[in-house]
Amino acid sequence: MASLKSLLASSTRLVLTLKQQSNVIYIKRTFLQPKVTLFKRPESVLQWKFPGGCISFRQPSSSTAAKAGQGEDSFLKWFLLLIPATTFGLGTWQVKRRQWKLQLIDDLTRLTTAEPIPLPIDPHHVNSLEFRRVRVRGHYDHSKELYIVPRSPVDPEKEAREAGRLSSSVESGANVVTPFHCTDLGITILVNRGYVPRQKIRPESRVKGQVEGEVELVGLIRLTETRKPFVPKNDVERNRWHYRDLEAMCRVTGAEPIFIDADFGSTVPGGPIGGQTRVTLRNEHMQYIITWYGLCAATSYMWYAKFIKKIKV
Incomplete structure (x- = not known):
């Protein structure tokens, strides 16, 4: 009996000491388990509450998650816009290439059908006259x-x-x-x-x-x-x-x-x-123009339907 009273006195002193050092934990001298309550506050803070204190866990709010989702959608939206922009640029480049090729074909035609000139004796002068008739x-x-x-x-x-x-x-x-x-x-x-x-x-x-x-x-x-x-x-x-x-x-x-x-x-x-001079030049740029501009039109419509009209594609 004396031993039990001594154990209770020691426990009481320990509890008082812990109570003075921390306000988080409070333990009653009881043989029952402490009551624990877990609830969620409106601001998305989880708390683990027990007699004498509580422990809080803050969760990301729904508004924060929504902002993150909107940021990802915005990045994807403008990133995918690079596809029609790139195909449009390639189509425009092929338009310029076609103009250059047609001009080159025209120049070669004029050279190969022009009136012949006397052959220059200087090889250096000859080097600037390829396809010229002599x-x-x-x-x-x-x-x-x-x-x-x-x-x-x-x-x-x-x-x-x-x-x-x-x-x-x-x-x-x-x-x-x-x-x-x-x-x-x-x-x-x-x-x-x-x-x-x-x-x-x-x-x-x-x-x-x-x-x-x-x-x-x-x-x-x-x-x-x-x-x-x-x-x-x-x-x-x-x-x-x-x-x-x-x-x-x-x-x-x-x-x-x-x-x-x-x-x-x-x-x-x-x-x-x-007459074995090959002056025929491949001119397939119109096919490339149709291909690139067609891809630009198709991807532009898909981008518009997905991000502007919100149609599932």
């Missing part, structure tokens, strides 16, 4: 022919119709490049006489077409080419050229770095077919 007089040196392979005959109307297609003409042959000594200029240049089918590549198979003596011809000035990806390297030893490398061709033939494509009027019976 007139030369002289004779061929058939013993040093070069062959650009594989080549198909040029048909401008057909190539304009088939521009952009993966397939092309199955007819294959070569373009015959022959040194041409200009008697009035005293220099030797290279002339692409034109196309021959595969069975006519060897000179002895087209003896009638090997022009002898002095001739006058008209051609278009062409510049050197850079090897494109996937194009084989030129095989100088076997005389198989895949692209126009003027430096190497002139080194083999001893000609000046001047190259012209003979026009169709230079063609002789049994010889190469002249």
Whole structure:
């Protein structure tokens, strides 16, 4: 009994001490469990209340959550507007590209149909005259022919119709490049006489077409080419050229770095077919314009329906 009274006295002193140090917890001397009340205040504060104190937990209010949701919707709204804006910009860019391409085609047409001029002797001057028609007089040196392979005959109307297609003409042959000594200029240049089918590549198979003596011809000035990806390297030893490398061709033939494509009027019976200059340019920009502006219209309507009219799409 004395021990129980001593335990109660110690407990009383402990409670008084805790009460003085904190107003949060108050413990009654009772053998019953403390009453705990949990309720929610209008300002979204959760409190855990028990005799002698309480513990509060503040929750985000509905207005705060609504503001956060509105912020996210606003960001998504203006972010998705970039899609029609971008497609509109791409369509406008294609309009300008089409104008540039049409102007380029017009310039090439005027160059390739203009009256021929005498061939300049200065190679530096020639470099600024690509696709310009020139007139030369002289004779061929058939013993040093070069062959650009594989080549198909040029048909401008057909190539304009088939521009952009993966397939092309199955007819294959070569373009015959022959040194041409200009008697009035005293220099030797290279002339692409034109196309021959595969069975006519060897000179002895087209003896009638090997022009002898002095001739006058008209051609278009062409510049050197850079090897494109996937194009084989030129095989100088076997005389198989895949692209126009003027430096190497002139080194083999001893000609000046001047190259012209003979026009169709230079063609002789049994010889190469002249006029093998490809000046057809792909012009598919109208398709791109329709595509980009169509996407702009469709995405603009979807954006308007979603964020302005609030229609579920």
